[in-house]
Amino acid sequence: MVEQIIFLALLTLGIGLFVRSIQKIRRNIFLGRPLQINDRKAERWKLMGMVALGQSKMVVRPLAGFFHILIYAGFVLINIEVLEIILDGLTGSHRIFADVFGGVYNLAIGFFEVLAVLVMLACFVFLVRRLSGKPARVSSIQLKGWAYTDAMLILGIELVLMSALLLMNAAEGAMPHSDKAPFLVSAFISPWFLGFSPESLHLIERTAWWFHAVGILAFLNYLPFSKHFHIVLAFPNVWYSKLGAKGKFPNHEAIKKEVELMMNPSAEANGAQPQGDEPIKFGAKDVADLSWKQLLDAYSCTECGRCSSECPANQTGKLLSPRKIMMDTRDRLEEVGRNIDKHGSDFVDGKSLLGDYISEEELWACTTCNACTQACPVNIDPLSIIMDLRRELVLEQSKAPGSLTAMFNNVENNGAPWPFSPSDRGSWRQS
Template identity: 40%
Template sequence: MINQIIFIFLFFSSIAVFSFSIYRIYHFYLITKPIRYHNWYSRLSILLKVGFGQSKLFRLHFAGLLHALLFWGFLVISFGTLEMVVDGFTNNHQSFQGLGTIYNIINLSIQIMGGIILIVAIIFLSRRLFVNIPRFNAPELKRKGKREAILILSLIILLMITLFFISSSAFAWWLHIILIFVFLNLLPYSKHFHIITAAPNLLLADLEAPSKMKHMKNIEHEVRAMLHPEQTLEVSDIVPERFGIKDIEDLTRKHYLDALSCTQCGRCTNACPANRTGHKLSPRKIVMDVRERMNEKGPLLLKNGLAADDHKSLLGNYITEEELWACTTCGACVQECPVMINPMAIILEMRRYLVMEEGTAPAGITAVFANIENNGSPWQISSDQRTSWIK
């Protein structure tokens, strides 16, 4: 009976803390702008292929296989965790035993997958500690990324070791369940939150070409109003919002979900031609900055409303113009990301802010704008001369 009371107390305390963390993140999410989704059939097939099939992970063969094993392993052992919770509530031992042969097969699978997870976690931890892999030693990870990864991997190793003894040792059983509660409550504050957000992020992935600039309805309305003054448009339709992204309140919900889903694997940065040629741009850092800035400013906006200002912004204090203009818009980061995050979308929207709100752009681009405005072409010749080179 006393065991039952302790378990129920620990269970509900853990769920209460976890719910508070999720509640906080959900309200941050509501600060951002909603967008509409369609084409649910394609979305579902992406979720099955990239999410459950882990197809994009295999672009790096060895690391991809290990990650996929980790993912599938956790899916299998979650059955055992569910049974432990039922055992805890009912003060029983192996509550699902009544399933007979199926139970024995699942139990055996749990033991096998537990062993595989243990081996994979040890390999990952050794890699972090003893192997110099450039994508794990980037400046943006020096803040807390490496420590966090080591902590979580150590927790997973402990979880798997205790898993093997939960049937024979009460101490192992309690340690295992307490570690699960600790793990659960670390998730919302770590990159491992992707365990929860990766699936919805895949479901809501961008289906269009990654470099396609999003259509701006308010601009269209302004142009229409100029071309067809006889048409009456709703005043609210033609008042422009801020163009592009300066700070977190300008983000869409998908941008923020991207930031919550980032595994910090660095595959995007590894593939980024700007980063590889020594420019100060890391798509992983862009995504990490969004999450960090939301953690900084989100509480202020929730407390004092969207107009609250802390005299800082995502653009400027976190992400510099130099980083933004280093992007070639090649889309390699989007292509490589195993959870279909689009760092380039944030970069493009920040550039849009710089050009349309601040009127700033590198000299080469300003010249192109001037040519388009004056000549109707990006070159220093007018559009009616565009075929002269043939003569």
């Protein structure tokens, strides 16, 4: 009974803290500009099924994709067992599903054990990969500080949790007259416990059980502070992702109204009213100027670096890294969130995403080629953030590079980006 009460308390605490973290992230995301995305629902569900659930973009790199799917499948399926752990913990039962499902139960646990081994194998491969420095995008060469620690921690925690699961089953299998074990994989570990007393075996089994249960709750609460949160946000992020041609950059409605008024002053009478009290923002300087979808993108990023490794600017040694754009956006958003927690929502810290996190040099290196959006396994769109920040530089701060200002002048005066006369447009026919 005491055990049940402790378990209930831990479970409540674990879920409660998790919900609180989620609410904070939700609040942060909705600091972004409003944006309505609810069109083409059938297409969105299908896309989510393929890209998020089916991991169709992960397998573009087959080896990494394969091992990722192992961990992912393990995570999803082994979690069915977590349901049993919760029920056992609450009711004081032992392997409550064993009596319900009979023979199928042993089969299922055997299957989970095989998965656990595969997950451990994949985690091991990924650990070695990160330590070996190849590819650089996942190693400490490119990922510094917390980003690298976070990645290593996740793999370590998963290895430990899976070990606890196998150890628990093995200890049970080693017990004399065990009516539930042995299971497929742990049967091979049980012989390690040869000569252990039933009491010690019971203690090992219980310790592993508690370790696993508490470990899962702790890991759950680690997620919102980690890149690993992508396992949750990948789904909504893909659902809300940009559909249609990648080449279509969004139309800026506020600017459209301004231009309409400018070109046709009588349009005001036809409903093209100037904006209300809100000052119109033409670009994005800080995270609150971005849309909530762009902020969701930032929280969904798991820092795999596929975007940057495909980026032409990044491949040629320029400062721009689409991954850094996403990590900066998340870091800044978290900072803004912490400021709100501490000082209230009106607090201004004098910092901004543009300038304090992302530099002009990074932004001007982009070729808008969409390689990053194509590469992202969860359809994150770093390009849209780059474009919004560029617009801020040009339209709000008049900070376009000189050569681009010259190009603007040419387009405006000659109708071409070069200083040629429109009257020469037909000259190709004579030459």
